[in-house]
Amino acid sequence: MNFTKEDLINIKEKCRPFLIEAADFFADEDERAKIKVKSRNNFVTEVDLKVQEFLRKKLAEILPDAKFYAEEKDNEGIDLGDFLWILDPCDGTTNLIHDYKHSTISLALAKGGELLLGLVYEPHAKELFWAIRGGGAYLNDKKISVSKTLDIKSSIIGLGAGGARIGRAEETFEMIKDIFITSQGFRRIGSAALEMCYVAAGRTDGYLEEDLKLWDYAAGLLLIKEAGGLVLNFHGEDLSLERISGVICANKILIKELLKYKY
Structure with missing residues (x-):
């Protein structure tokens, strides 16, 4: 059908x-x-x-x-x-x-x-x-629609750091520290789906989180794409339906700066 x-x-x-x-x-x-x-x-x-x-x-x-x-x-x-x-x-x-x-x-x-x-x-x-x-x-x-913010200095960025990253705390906090220094601030809601909705609505300018399950990001992926944004995995590739993936999302210009955090 x-x-x-x-x-x-x-x-x-x-x-x-x-x-x-x-x-x-x-x-x-x-x-x-x-x-x-x-x-x-x-x-x-x-x-x-x-x-x-x-x-x-x-x-x-x-x-x-x-x-x-x-x-x-x-x-x-x-x-x-x-x-x-x-x-x-x-x-x-x-x-x-x-x-x-x-x-x-x-x-x-x-x-x-x-x-x-x-x-x-x-x-x-x-x-x-x-x-x-x-x-x-x-x-x-x-x-x-996603925000029109074009550089990280003018942005606020959503971050996720779930339990899967507990063994990589130093690496995680280095990323958080870098975003804290270079942006207008970071936010952590504790719901990947809601974080992605906030990007789609322009409330935050970008969002990053690793080790998400498909049910965490599927709806948010479509929302951001339909709101004019881009969603990539942590290899910098277009995110498709995968059972587990990281998510990097923002508008199509700002996301280029967030790709510094990819593998």
């Missing part, structure tokens, strides 16, 4: 109330307190599981033929070229545990290795960032 822009907008409209309803689980303090440790600084709560199961059922109603690729499930046997939903039920689980109100639901739709639709819902601010392939990027109903 080939999707038109109208088809994708219709799917987006069907998803919107489900994302809003699923985010009600974020407010449940008892469920947030049910924590399992997956690895150091990597947690799952009952909220993650309930959001994922709720959306699995609802998304199957919208597109019964699409497979379901999500953080809190076994994705073995799923080909990234399949027709599939890509879901992070709670991007920013550590934030959620601490009631630091920057957690999102990140959802993308892909087919044949190409992103068709991306949605990121941040319930605390009631902000829905969304994009469709070839149709632009939006915050709620307002079109958004």
Whole structure:
């Protein structure tokens, strides 16, 4: 099935109330307190599981033929070229545990290795960032675009440093130090999906993070591209649908300066 822009907008409209309803689980303090440790600084709560199961059922109603690729499930046997939903039920689980109100639901739709639709819902601010392939990027109903900042001296840069970098602390802090010295400042939200949305909306000028999973960045990748930006991996190549990748993103001029941090 080939999707038109109208088809994708219709799917987006069907998803919107489900994302809003699923985010009600974020407010449940008892469920947030049910924590399992997956690895150091990597947690799952009952909220993650309930959001994922709720959306699995609802998304199957919208597109019964699409497979379901999500953080809190076994994705073995799923080909990234399949027709599939890509879901992070709670991007920013550590934030959620601490009631630091920057957690999102990140959802993308892909087919044949190409992103068709991306949605990121941040319930605390009631902000829905969304994009469709070839149709632009939006915050709620307002079109958004990446910033026009052309040099790092005039920029603020989002940074991620997840648990996978704990063994590389000195290297990580050297990068942070360099950005701190050369830019107007750095920001760390704790949600890769939201960091990418902020770049798409021009709230920050760029963002870098390594060792992200597909569900972390899929929706944000489409949002930034549709907002006029560029997303590369840490080898300086165009980011495609990969199970694990680093992300460097900004507008098409500023990103040249951020490439100094690639491998």
